Amino acid sequence: MILKRILVFVLLSFSAISVAFTPTPEQIEQFSKLPKAQQEALARQYGFDVSSLNNSTDKNKDSEGFKSSIRPRNTDEEDVEKQKDEFDPTEDPLTPFGYELFSGEPTSFAPTEIASVPSDYIIGRGDSVSVNLYGKESTTHTLLVDNEGRLTIPDFSPVQVAGLTYDELKKLVANKIAKEAIGLNVFISMAELRSMRVMVVGEAYKPGSYTVSPLSTVTHALYVSGGLTEIASLRNIQVKRAGKTVAVLDLYDLLLNGDTSGDVSLRSGDVVFIPSVGPQVSVEGAVKRAGIFELTAKDDKESLVKMFGGFKENAFTKRVQVRRIMNGTKNLAVSADFSSEDSDFAPQGGDHYVVQSVNDEVVDSVTLIGAVVRPGLYEWQSGMTVDQLLSNLKSDLLPQADYSYALVVREKSVLGDVEVIQFSLADALKSKNMALQKNDEIYIFSRFELRETEEQALANLALTEEQKIQQQKVKLWHLFEYQEFKNKVQTFDDIVQIELEKAELLEDDLEPQEGQYATFSRTELLKPLLKRLEFQASSSDKSATIEVLGQVRFPGVYPLAKNATVGKAIDAAGGVLESAYAQRAELTRFINQKDQQFKHIQVNFNEHEALDIKLQSRDTLNILMQPNWLNGYKVTVEGEVRFPGTYTVSRGETLQDVIKRAGGLSEYAEPKAAVFTRESIKEQEQLQLAKLSDELRKDIASKSFQNSIGQNNSISYDEMNMLLKDLASVKAVGRLVIDLPNILENKDSVVLQDGDALYVPGKQDSISIIGEVNYASSHLFKSGVTIDQYLELSGGVKDRAKEDQIYVIKANGAVFIPKSSSWFAVSNEHELGPGDTIVVPMDASHMDNLTLWSTATQIFYQLGVGVAAIARI
Incomplete structure (x- = not known):
């Protein structure tokens, strides 16, 4: 009677489902309990598809097709987590361990497991057994x-099975x-568990109360x-049976060790009791x-270490910070030693553990920096010398390495202050007595x-591909490791500048820029070291730097090495030059006495003995140049001379002297048209020209402003723009007007300077007309032909001439x-001659009194004539 009422309820529910709403998981679960034949019969009677109901439950099935009774919780906290701003700087709070494993929500109250039945399963009332008879x-x-615990097989007598195992x-x-029927064999399986x-x-x-499978355990x-x-x-999860605790499950054994021995099988009527949490500790940091x-x-x-999975490799375990509540009255700071097994420290409820990281600073090591094949940190050992790290100049150093100057930077106090020791790399490898200390x-x-x-x-050395790759590797190490190591003594502006330099150094595939320092140059490598020495300087400990100026290969500021002398300072600066x-x-020394600040x-x-003079802080060594030392002036003579070329001259030599050395002028030379330029x-x-361009730009802007408030301006924008572009692109010639015939006759004299050039053209037989003429030619x-006649030959002048x-x-x-005469005139000779140029300037009033326009055009003409004269040679 009860079964019939359930069927009526289910059928009425599904009749309403077909027209009103989707069935609930509980209703589908009740329908699924019915035998398959009854399900199909009811489906035909009430007109719905059984497969559609099966599909509706697919979302509750696991990857093996078994129906799941658990779905994820839909909590407000999860929604808040999803909406958290990605730029929120707050850190996520610590969460209790292990709870996420069971963070689901039940979907039904039906048995949840469909799995193979073990051989030791105990048969009980309500189990369904499938008996397959085959043979005759x-x-x-x-x-x-x-x-009654009996199993009745048709045509066979009942048999008592309750309490037997599945295998029995x-x-x-x-x-x-086999005994009661000849010719029959049997195959037995469990059809449905109670x-x-x-x-x-x-x-x-x-x-609450749950219906579960007889195979269910506590989990x-x-x-x-x-x-x-x-x-x-x-x-402390307890299983109570008939009022007694029969088992206790510690889920940490399962989560941390995979031990399921405490996960006992349940029996009907068992109570699983979950008490509130016991004492807790929190752990954060390098774990x-x-x-x-x-x-x-x-x-x-x-066991605590096992709970948080152990320490990270960089964890500082000697002193783990612990905040501990004592007797509910005060909060104490305690240090726990986890590095030793002998420590008797015991965790207590309420402890908060913070595991710090070890210092990134590497100790008990030596560091190779600069033009070496394998830079980096190396283990320091007592009695170590430089030759043990760099045993071969060829194989251990880059080709550009300097063998005569190297430094050891050594810590001299616990505060990290350093001192500098200068040595010759070649001598250190030969004598093998350059001792090293830890952290050098x-x-x-x-x-x-x-x-x-x-x-x-x-x-020029024709490096191999491997050597080129090695060069790049060393530069990258220097850039990313060594520079970061030194940034601790840099100001913010210095760090910004270093970052900019990094960006430049990364572009190794580009051509080196003019004036850019080499990666391992003295300037680049010493820059952070000098900052470090400056940072540690005080009133009692002066800045350990010196300066070398003058005729040395690398003038600049250098660290004051221990026992530094004049000779070592010269070695640091790369040695003296030939000059x-x-x-x-x-040698200038700062003494700061009442009557004298410096001593020379x-x-x-x-x-x-002079090379052994001891140096002091802030000494300046100035290597002077030899009197009258010159590298020699370079003067160029081109054109119609017997031996054109570049000549080296000494100070005081004249143009007549170099022309004689060039063999004099040829018979085709035109000395009156000679062009002489000076750097x-x-x-x-x-x-x-730059000043004129700037003034002209301002004048044009002023005229444009006046035009915007109603004044007329006849100059067009295109003309202004073209003039400014022309001025920006003009390159000066540097022409010095000379009278070469008078110079050759010793009536005039020109003392030569470095970079002077003489261009002697050939015979001239033409006159040029440029400027505001109809046809420049x-x-x-x-x-005897006059200027006006030449202008007529060029079509006459334009209206704005x-x-x-x-x-x-x-x-x-x-x-x-x-x-x-005018301010342009530099000669009283007013007669036309071959090679002359007639210039017809533009009327400046045509440009609305743009006074600079006329000046600019005259400069263009004059420069253009000089360039043309040189080009004709």
């Missing part, structure tokens, strides 16, 4: 163990069939009840599993200062205005 006849029976059941039935009810109480997510009961609350104990852990009375230091830093420098020079030298004056150098000491390098004049002209020179200021640029560069 074949049939299958699904039989239920009745309330199979043997019993097989023997019975269900049983257990209670889950205490700190369960959904406490299954935890799953079906949705897991544990936040205050549930994982160490593998930070979190909150529950303690038991038997837990010690070793060995600097090996390049013998080149500029990167461009170093790259050229390395290219150095050995008989006299100057004369040093003679020819005297051996110093070229630099002055370039500055004037050149014409054959004819004696300024006829009263037409001027002539003579072949030698002199300028004259035919009718009157």
